[in-house]
Amino acid sequence: MNLKRKGREGEGLTLLERNPQIVWRNEKRREEKVLQGLEAGEDVAEHGTVILMISGMMHQLNLLGGMIWNLCDGSRDEEQIVDELLKEFAVERELLAEDVADFIQDLLKRDWLTYG
Amino acid sequence: MADAITEQFSAPLTFNWTLSYQCNFVCSHCYSRDEVAEELPTEKIKQIVDLLVKQQVPFINFGGGEPLIRKDLLEVTRYASDQGLNVSMNSNGWLLDHATAQQIKAAGFKSVGISIDSADGASHDDFRNKNGSFARATAALDALHAVGVKTTMSSVISRFNFKDFHALLDLARKHQVTQVYLHNFKCSGRGFKNREDLDLTPQEWKDFYVEALQVKNDTDDLLISFDDPVIASLPGYEENPLVKGSSCGKLSLHLRPNGDITPCGFIPLVVGNILTDDFEELWYNSPVLNHMRNKEAKGKCQGCGVYQDCLGGCTARAFATTGDLSEPDPHCWK
Ligand SMILES: C[S@@+](CC[C@H](N)C(=O)[O-])C[C@H]1O[C@@H](n2cnc3c(N)ncnc32)[C@H](O)[C@@H]1O
Numbered sequence: 001m002n003l004k005r006k007g008r009e010g011e012g013l014t015l016l017e018r019n020p021q022i023v024w025r026n027e028k029r030r031e032e033k034v035l036q037g038l039e040a041g042e043d044v045a046e047h048g049t050v051i052l053m054i055s056g057m058m059h060q061l062n063l064l065g066g067m068i069w070n071l072c073d074g075s076r077d078e079e080q081i082v083d084e085l086l087k088e089f090a091v092e093r094e095l096l097a098e099d100v101a102d103f104i105q106d107l108l109k110r111d112w113l114t115y116g
Numbered sequence: 117m118a119d120a121i122t123e124q125f126s127a128p129l130t131f132n133w134t135l136s137y138q139c140n141f142v143c144s145h146c147y148s149r150d151e152v153a154e155e156l157p158t159e160k161i162k163q164i165v166d167l168l169v170k171q172q173v174p175f176i177n178f179g180g181g182e183p184l185i186r187k188d189l190l191e192v193t194r195y196a197s198d199q200g201l202n203v204s205m206n207s208n209g210w211l212l213d214h215a216t217a218q219q220i221k222a223a224g225f226k227s228v229g230i231s232i233d234s235a236d237g238a239s240h241d242d243f244r245n246k247n248g249s250f251a252r253a254t255a256a257l258d259a260l261h262a263v264g265v266k267t268t269m270s271s272v273i274s275r276f277n278f279k280d281f282h283a284l285l286d287l288a289r290k291h292q293v294t295q296v297y298l299h300n301f302k303c304s305g306r307g308f309k310n311r312e313d314l315d316l317t318p319q320e321w322k323d324f325y326v327e328a329l330q331v332k333n334d335t336d337d338l339l340i341s342f343d344d345p346v347i348a349s350l351p352g353y354e355e356n357p358l359v360k361g362s363s364c365g366k367l368s369l370h371l372r373p374n375g376d377i378t379p380c381g382f383i384p385l386v387v388g389n390i391l392t393d394d395f396e397e398l399w400y401n402s403p404v405l406n407h408m409r410n411k412e413a414k415g416k417c418q419g420c421g422v423y424q425d426c427l428g429g430c431t432a433r434a435f436a437t438t439g440d441l442s443e444p445d446p447h448c449w450k
């Protein structure tokens with residue numbers, strides 16, 4: 001299911017927005033540690049840097065997920081989010097775009113993100 | 117969980133905040149009713165709110181005492197919610213009529229929990245030593261619902277109601293409550309004095325939870341929550357995957373009326389004062405908090421197959437009965 005296309009064609013909406021019902025927090029210290037780990041070549045994919053509280057349950061987003069989450073403030077579409085992330089990560093655009101698309105699709109399905 | 121709590125969390129998610137120990141009730145089970153502490157003036161309370169905002173604490177829950185007795189409760193709530201804090205409270209409902217419900221809504225409360233310990237009015241009044249309290253508590257739920265404030269219901273499970281929890285759930289449905297907390301009884305304060313009459317045996321706790329977990333998993337029109345780590349060994353349990361054992365001192369802290377911080381309302385160990393001590397220093401380095409976060413198995417917990425999930429059960433109960441944070445929870449049936 002391509003929700004992004006659906007949003008575009010259906011309502012012309014492309015800007016990604018966090019569900020305002022979700023309470024969340026950046027874990028700054030944690031993020032610093034994870035960034036250090038990343039530089040040292042460690043696998044940090046499982047380490048949460050953003051926590052979300054949803055219906056009494058807690059969820060964590062890893063570094064990339066957390067960055068995407070922070071960027072979904074209603075001012076950017078998916079492409080622009082990839083643009084922003086490319087400033088931080090030295091990876092091929094295509095690869096990054098794929099990861100970003102997967103992540104966003106997943107969160108759209110969960111209603112944690114919407115097109116605004 | 118490989119990472120230490122403070123590596124994951126730079127501050128608790130919730131502050132349970134007692135603004136005052138004053139109360140218009142004298143419930144037989146109450147952990148806090150006999151406590152006294154100096155209270156802070158409004159501007160100091162606002163200073164604390166600023167600090168919580170700075171530390172990115174997302175939730176505060178006012179308890180007590182009866183929060184509605186503090187005249188500045190609504191003002192403080194408005195101040196906190198204006199800064200993005202999610203504010204809730206627990207109340208016995210006595211002072212909560214329709215007009216107050218409207219003010220509560222206007223102050224920005226995200227939800228309000230009303231304590232109801234029996235679906236039978238006379239029994240509730242008896243348990244809470246207050247005639248007419250059931251009628252007022254249910255009216256409070258209705259008034260809040262009518263003005264559009266989300267309601268929850270808190271019921272402390274004890275000898276007096278453990279066989280009737282189904283009726284409590286039906287009562288919650290009748291009053292359009294979104295979530296029911298079936299709180300486990302803590303032998304603190306008056307609850308400690310009256311524990312012979314109120315506490316269940318470990319086997320009774322087990323039987324209660326086996327049934328209640330089943331009901332919880334079969335229920336989809338009402339959220340049912342327990343906050344009892346000792347149930348980690350039971351089938352069907354899967355709450356709070358990020359933190360094992362008691363969440364006090366890890367996900368939550370408690371504030372006393374004078375700004376003293378304790379791990380939770382049930383553990384009377386002061387780790388410092390939020391107004392006079394450096395919060396980060398306390399959060400990262402308090403020996404009490406770190407002890408609670410890194411408990412070591414003692415007694416029968418040593419060699420217990422579920423220790424990794426249960427971590428000795430409720431730290432407050434262990435402390436209240438043995439004076440040692442690491443002893444096994446006295447409710448444990450293993
Ligand atoms: C201390 S009261 C304060 C708020 C308000 N006065 C009320 O009764 O809801 C907060 C909650 O703690 C519960 N409580 C009191 N004593 C307890 C105990 N010994 N063990 C577990 N919960 C307890 C109360 O029933 C109530 O739901």
Ligand code: SF4
Pocket residue numbers: 139140141142143146147148149180181182208244
């Ligand atoms: S449980 Fe609440 S209402 Fe009852 S005595 Fe304690 S603080 Fe007061």
Ligand code: SF4
Pocket residue numbers: 346349416417418420421422423426427428429444445448449450
């Ligand atoms: S023995 Fe200890 S770890 Fe095992 S279930 Fe009981 S309290 Fe929990």
